Amino acid sequence: MSVNHELSDLFARFAAIVEIKGENVFKAIAFSKVSRLLKDMTFDIKQAALDDKLAHIEGIGAASQRIIQQYINEGRSMDYEEAAASVPPGLLPMLDIPGLGPKTIALLWKQRGVTNIEELVKAIDENQLAGLKGIGDKKIQSIKQGIAMRAQAAERRGIGDALPIAQALVARLCAIPQVKHAEIAGSLRRGRETIGDVDLICSIDSAAAGPQVSAAFVAFPEVTHINGQGATKASVITAGGLQVDLRMVPEEHFGAALLYFTGSKDHGIKIRGLALTKGMTLNEWGLYKLDDHEQAEKKSGGAPKLKPLASRTEADVYRKLGMAFVEPEMREDRGEVELAVQNKLPALIAVADYRGDLHTHTTASDGSNSIEEMADAAAKRGYLFLAVTDHSKSQVIANGLTAERLLKHAKEIRRVSERMKGSITLLAGCEVDILVDGRLDFEDGVLAELDFVVASPHVSPKQDSQKATDRLKRAIESRYVNVIGHPTGRLINQREGLPLQFDKIFAAAAATGTALEINAGYPRLDLNDINARAAIQAGVMLSINTDAHGIAGFDEIGMGIQVARRAWATKANVINCMDLAELRKFIARKREL
């Protein structure tokens, strides 16, 4: 684990300790934020500390800098250890139990001596919690249930697993008569690769329809447990253990609700803070004039009896806030709010900008469709070009091509391309294996016969950092390699991937004119959003490809584009958005090196 991640975990634990001890809540919030910053950071915190740059990072103040500095120098933090010594370590995991928060945990500890989950279970079973202030029978039952659901709740689902479930629920919601329309919100809408729960927003005929829609929702056949249910929101657990939260609002508040529940939390806090500086307040019902809102009658469970300045669409709200519309994928508080205020947001790449797939397979190796079928399907999608890149000889299990078969295959690809002239251009290519030491699976003489080369690591996914970095660098330096396919080899929720030193990889790729892939196939999505953004900042071109093994695979391009959007990519950053002449120039330039 990198120092960034070690420190991220340390700050997360520190925040939990502060919460349980009931110290200043803002201290806990500040440490949580530092934890998140460290987790998403694209640079090495150790290097930043050596370069004396810690003070420049927004959100990391004097106290956190001291902790980081000491941890880097001595491998420990006295501040943290002192705090940790004052709280039984077994209390921290209790925060993961749904329905159980820091206040109750502290109460259980101080009043009943509970110091870990096992003791909590025992205390419940032996009826030791009776008589605690604020803890009744129902509360005890909900804690018991929370313990049982903890393991499932803690696990984040991959976007590829959660999206179909969410889409099915949206379709069901739309079939309810009182529902006007429904949309996915939350981290799923922002395109995060894993999600903690599904957030759905629907608009209803009138506020009065809320309870009916809520009742219909919790009665869906997928629902196995109801967390809560009211006139404007409901929360359930579905068969797969996935939590789904639904908000219901009248149509005129839909945009504000969608904005609020798309998040991220940090983006929301930033723009609500911005609203305050402009004498307005923003909540899930709309953007309001602050004075009016403070005077208006306060009641829970419905829209304020007050005309909002904006609420019908997200665009309305952003406009009234004096900022440009922020695409959902950018709403992570990574500088997008500041840019939106100055109207300087990048124009993110869209599916419509995409001109062709550069990493695909056919029946020649392990694909399920022929060259013609793939070309046909690509042409029907409006693609201008398609690179056919079947596996190389080391991939025996995938029916990898020998040099001889590859060259014959290339001829066939060109023949089909000729036949389809005017509709689509095929590039005769190969996905050549990057061997353990960075050599390629074919000699230069063979690769020189091809139009396009993707080089990918398949074997040895657990190499150490130095070897893995040298391995990819060597492949990048080959004049015939145009794209490094799925550079880390990670699989979401299954495999970590190569521990690359990204700064070195990016520098080599930028210097040689080699594109790095965002593999759009789930569960690869590799490079991920964070690394892709760092690659762009280092001047690297990206290539987004489906790695389709059949015509249905082309459909996965959407998820790849979404990763690129999360990386703030514009079409100028992606070689798949070039026209054919530009792409050929991109290839030719490297061969001249």
Next chain:
DNA sequence: GCCGTTTTCGGCCCGACTGTTTTCAGTCG
């Protein structure tokens, strides 16, 4: 703990739902 075109001190985003209470605290997102 963090931050500053009102502030180096005094704020820090906001509301719904539950359960335990008779007006609110805790939790969640």
